[in-house]
Amino acid sequence: MDQKKELWLVRLSSAIRTALACTIVGCTTLYGPPPVRRLLEYPAFSYVTTILIVSDATLGDSLRGCWNVFYAILQVMTLSILGLWVIGPARFTNGLAALAVAVSASVVALPESSNLMCKRIAFGNLVIVYVGTVVHGAETGIVMHPIHVTSSTALGAMASVLAMLLPYPRLANCEVRKARRSYTERLEHFRDAISASGNITACNFISEAKSLSGAAAKLLQSIKTNQEGMLWERPQVRFFKPHCINSVKKLQDMEISIRGMDIALAYFPLVPVDEELKRVLTQQISLKLEKAKSSAHCNATIARETMRNENLLTISASLQGLPASFLQYCMKLLLDNSPISEDPDCTDGKTQKTDATEWKFVSIWWVVRPTKKNLVFAFKCSLSLGLAVFFGLTYTKENGYWAGLTIAISFVTGRHATFTLANARAQGTAMGSVYGVLCSFIFQRFEYLEFLPLLPWIVFSCFLMHSRMYGQAGGISAVIGALLILGRDHYGPPSQFAIARITEAIIGLICFIIVETLFNPSRAATLAKSQLPQSLRALRDCIVISPGQEKEPASNTPPLREKHRHLKSCLGQLEKFIIEAVSEPNFWFLPFHGVCYRKILESLLRMEALLLIVAQTTKNLSPILESSRITVVNLQERMNKDIQDLKPKVGSKLESLLKSLEKITPSKLEKQEKYVPCDIELGKYGNEEVDSITRSFLRHSELLDDSIAPERNEELLKGQMIFQYNCLAFCMSSLMKEAIRIENEVKELVKWENPS
Structure with missing residues (x-):
């Protein structure tokens, strides 16, 4: 109210x-x-x-x-x-x-x-x-x-x-602060859901947080617009315009972490959570809310130290404990303000300096160029x-x-x-x-x-x-x-x-x-049908490239961050086409199945967030493995092998989905071989694949635990490595689950377009 x-x-x-x-x-x-x-x-x-x-x-x-x-x-x-x-x-x-x-x-x-x-x-x-x-x-x-x-x-x-x-x-400044407070209200619902005593109460708080998630994009756009207004209210702020852009970027990174928490909290009413873990997560969310709602900065060092000390208490190398570990890991990314949406290495300081010195010439060319x-x-x-x-x-x-x-x-x-x-x-x-x-x-x-x-x-x-x-x-x-x-x-x-x-x-x-x-003779519904396979191909390309390969990409292969940008662009176009197709009249055409397309888009957006978190996790885990004094036999290779084993499974599903989507086009209907998707309505095939992927990661996590000698007094470092590795396991299993959900929705979409 x-x-x-x-x-x-x-x-x-x-x-x-x-x-x-x-x-x-x-x-x-x-x-x-x-x-x-x-x-x-x-x-x-x-x-x-x-x-x-x-x-x-x-x-x-x-x-x-x-x-x-x-x-x-x-x-x-x-x-x-x-x-x-x-x-x-x-x-x-x-x-x-x-x-x-x-x-x-x-x-x-x-x-x-x-x-x-x-x-x-x-x-x-x-x-x-x-x-x-x-x-x-x-x-x-x-x-x-x-x-x-x-x-x-x-x-x-x-x-x-x-x-x-x-x-x-x-003033635009006041509107930006209001939008930021509204943006962080989801964290309050997350905190209340974690600390709730009953499952029904927790479900209510989670549903309220999901309802606020739909307005997140509008709030981000409002903040961007009002920050442009701030430059006109205070002209001297124009010299610090990059800080305004960085502020929006931090909120975009925050959105990815919150979406990861949203995915993890979907398991919480069904998975029992330790009381100590509830206390830790509630404390961490309170720290982030205090930092987000006040202009003064919190003591981030104390927050991070709290995270490091509590990680050892919350590690659980089991299927039931993975959602809680992933939730805490997303909270850690949120507290550390990790640059998830874009790799900081992609920005060259020399390029920034050149752009700063030659911005006048670029502005003139920007005005006159057709x-x-x-x-x-x-x-x-x-x-x-x-x-x-x-x-x-x-x-x-x-x-x-x-x-x-x-x-x-x-x-x-x-x-x-x-x-x-x-x-x-x-x-x-x-x-x-x-x-x-x-x-x-x-x-x-x-x-x-x-x-x-x-x-x-x-x-x-x-x-x-x-x-x-x-x-x-x-x-x-x-x-x-x-x-x-x-x-x-x-x-x-x-x-x-x-x-x-x-x-x-x-x-x-x-x-x-x-x-x-x-x-624009093409209808938005037609464009949405053609954009969906493009989005799936972009998603497949992001999965095909291993996170360890973006450092030295081939000459003709774009790095992983370019693939992520392309995926984000494809999903943005798909969302625009879906919104336009839902609002446009059908005339004599078949009605647009907006509900099915929106469910597919939601799963694709969750997979995008998970892939970004996977890239951030492997980036954080690789230096620890390389620089630590722990004797770990081929753990880096084992981690990459797990990811490589996942790629053909998810990739084959995406390939089958692309073949299935081609049935929507009448001209390709006769040329297409009969595609029978797996029986996922019973849930057996998908659950077995997901469980096998998760258990593989957990086995390698146990190998890491056994390979560390207790006399080396490196329990803290071991806890961090196992913690991040378990979060990687949750991401991989969740990617497989989302692929199965998309497969089910595509099956319904093909039936809708071709009832025969």
Whole structure:
């Protein structure tokens, strides 16, 4: 209940600040001095700019938004004055206006460095300038007309900053600290689950922790965004920007350790845990929580010494004791802040120094360089806007702005759910317009009070932005639809204007859908089907390379860390395709089996985390084996042999899964041999393989224990080695279990796609 209340208060605060910013714009455009009102001839775009900047923003975000507006104004003034001077306002026709918008939009969209919000605002300004030139004809001023447009945009940016300052500033630094506290709440549930007296209570705490795990990615993204805002709130922090990046990286490493703890805790309600181990783990989690929630650093040395001393008490070389050992090992990685997500050796100090001295030249090249991705994005934006402006002016000249403006403020780079977003924008525009018409009818005798009904609608629309049905696209369209009717005057009959604007918006969305479909003809469901085998191949490549081989890779073989990066990229793409495919309509296609794909993705993400922990474990264990004075006969070779024995077993499963997935493609159905997966529904085959792998590791761990002479007084070092070796055994057995789970889900997926 506290989390729901806090979330509700955060959204309410954002809605109130949005309403405050719109109130500032409304009071300035409706009741400001006459010279100011004459300068602000396009108050509609003032509201649009305000909504784009203020939504879920901090003070740093609004300052960055102001910079984007300033950059967009420079681009628009340069391009529009040049275009009006070359062509002449009197010669502008529907086709010339569309062509001018298309050419100018391609110039704006081409630079890699400019922010997406900057491009959206520039697109909107260009549409207003050139459509307004067609509407006013020869009376259009070559310089004053762009100034009127950009002045309205600047008013929206200034209102956004004022709204972030009143009644007190909403700082990005505070939001980062809140997100970090929320990020560490899972550790509290883990601690409560470990110290719980009953299995039912422990299961409840574990399920609560898993529910928070789903929001971890959003919290990480929020922290990244707010750290960019921190750079604008405190410009001197820009010199220490790498520290902000390292802070995010530490949280990513922390996420891998927490995911490992999550895997281990799945066994805890079924496996009895020693009371002494409970005490140690609870103490260690409390230390990490104290360090994470306070700005002052804990005494990490004492924490590590506690870990070393307690390791000897918690070692258990049995199948039942492996989850507890692995949980404590993940806790050790968490306390030591181990760089799990990326090998520190991959960063060369010389390269860092070179990059630091030549960052200016790199920045200049980053601004001017054209990439294939940018060229496609620029051509897509120019074609969409050109068509929308042309057909919008053809339908009605006076309201021809809205066809182009509807899509100008909604462009995104990369793929997205086109039909879903277009549907949300259309519904939001209709709802906002109807609300504005009804309020105009109710307050027709009190025109000076028409702005008041906007305030509750703005608050409602801000909550609408966080809904699954409408999202940000629908919420922004809903609030803009009402603002354009109630927030401006001299627009004619409200109902007539609302119908004309809805029609123009539909024209723009149709052009948007057609162009997006031409550039991205493949459905997200199809891409998810093709991305899943690629992810399995990337996973197979990570398993095929032995952890001991990344030091001296072959000339044509990428090192292990490159394989991990490729796997992470593949899984990220798969997750995006799954989210898009679930939200998109099916039309006449077979429904997308989103539940099965999500289960496969969860298993793949767990295997990714386990592989990273395996790489970290072997990296920590190898120097101990090489530098210790303990007489260990071929233990390093035995460890590598265990891993090598695992590779064909997991690799053969992945190969069979890849063959099975090819059955989803109808063209390959006839060429494919009949694939009959193992009978894992009974669980015998999988459990026998997993147990054999685990027992092999445990036997070698016992050999290590027997090979150490007790008179050498090296019990502490022996405990550390056995401890890490047992954790390696747990990782390997868990990898096999996840492979079996994926095999079961793939079997269901193949049946879904090919019922015959």
